Structures are given as structure tokens and as C-alpha cells.
Amino acid sequence: MNSQIKSPQVFLIDHENNNRGLIDTYEALQIAQSVELDLVVVSQSKDTPVAKILNYGKLQYQKKKRQGQSARHVVKEVRLRPNVGAADYRIRIEQAIQWLSKGDSVKFAIRLRGRENQYRDKAGELLEQVVNDLSEVGKVQSLDKRSLIAQVIPA
Template sequence: MINEQIRDKEIRLIGENGEQLGIMSAREAMKLAEEAELDLVKIAPTAKPPVCKIIDYGKYRYELARKEKEARKKQKVVEIKEIRLSPNIDSNDLNTKMNAAKKFLSKGDKVKITLRFRGREMAHMNASKHILDDFAASLGEIAVVEKAPKVEGRSISMVLAEKKS
């Protein structure tokens, strides 16, 4: 809330340089803000009495937006990359998929390994579970199993994440 939107009887006022000006009525505070050619902005509405500050509102909003943008820049978004396997995969193909998983993990992403079953392969789901276990074991030095293998419809999937050193 700014300027005329502030309807409280008493407020605690902070000056433009950060000094405490004490508790006063909102009208008096508004007069002080107009004299300084700045805005009266409610900083802490839940406090008793509410805290208001005399500042340039446009500059204040700009600073907040800049801080928010800076915080977003520093965030690392963790993506989940998916690698699909079939139960009758050959060892060379499996090694290729492992190399891809290593590359994803080294970039800091999580990897979801999905073992997909089609047709009659559905009857032998338990016999093919060892593929996921071997996959996780071979990546054991750089990855940790975040979500254990779980049957989801026509597939079994698990999630691997980079090991924290």
C-alpha cells in the first residue's frame, strides 16, 4: 500500500535515510512524505502499529525486481532426463545408454530409467528387473538410486541422482 491507500490511525514511521521517526498518525506521515517529494509505503502491514517508510516507490519496485531477477539467475533448475530401455537390450546398447546417463548426471540432472514392456514381454517383467539393478550398480560410483524400481503400468522405472561428494 502506498500514500492515500494507507488508512491506519497510527503508524510507525521510518525516514528516507532509515532513521526512526516514531509513532504518528498516517496524515502527519503523509505530509512529511509530500514535503520530501517521496512516497509513503507500508513495509510491514502485520506489525502493531504498521510500519511505513518514506521512499521513492518507483525506485523501490525497481530494486525489488532486480533482486528477484538476480536470485533467479543463481538458481539451478534440476531436469529429469529419461532413458528408455527394452527387456531384450544388448550389452553394447546398454553401454551406450549408460554413457548417456553418465553425461546427464555429470551435468547435474536426474535420470529416469524406464524399462518398457510390449506384448508378451509383460509376462516376464520380474525376470527383466535385473537390467535396472545392473544399470544402477554400474553407475554406483557416480550416482545414487533416488527412487527404487517400481512397476508403473507397462513399464518399470527408477530415478538416479548424482552422488554428493
């Protein structure tokens, strides 16, 4: 940036995004200083780098903000019933494997309604089966058999 640019010439893009073409670095610095902005190399090529006139502090702030957004992990939720069909169960597990491989965590919740509450043990077994099926790609962060919730994070 600014005086740290070693190349004698740069392709210049000014503060209004107009391509100024090949220009001397010193002259580009003068233009940047006249509008009270910085001259920043945005693309380093073999012959001549591409430099842009912009506010360097603002660029750093936006870059840091983007990194913070991408670092935020996502929790995906899958709700199941204790009498879920084999094909539906397999689809949910495959979907969870994809999410875990992307880096998201997955929360499995088994919902019981009405008479299904009599078969809590069957729902607990289903939750154990989910944990076993996902043990290769993820590890269990929390397993609550009382509320029938399991949270799996990427391994």
C-alpha cells in the same frame, strides 16, 4: 552503488547504453539522480571502475530470477526394452553418467510390450544392472521393480 562509490572518477555508461567515458563520480551521481535511477559499479578495475546508470531494484530482481532458473534440477528419462543390445545399453549408461555429472537426475524406465510381459524377471535384472552400473556416479532415489522404474540422483 550511488554514494558508496569511493573512486573519484568512473567510466560511465548511461541509461541508454551510451559510453560517456571518464567522468567525475559526483557528476555521474548528478546525472543518475536527474533521470531518477541509480549509479551502480558493474566492473571494478584497478584504475577506474565502470559504472552504469540503471534501476538497481530491477537488476537485483533479474539476478535472483536467473539464480532460481539455474537452480532448477532437470530429470532426464531413458527408456529401455528388456532385450536391448549391449552397445545400445552402454551408450545409454554413458549418457546417463554425463547427465549425472552435470547435476541432473536420470529416470530409467523399462517398457514391456506383448509377450515381453512373461519375462518381467529379466527386466528386473536389467534394472538392477543399471543401478549397479551407475552406483559410482549416482545414488538411487527410488527403485520400483513392480513398474520397472528407477530414479538415480547425482552422488
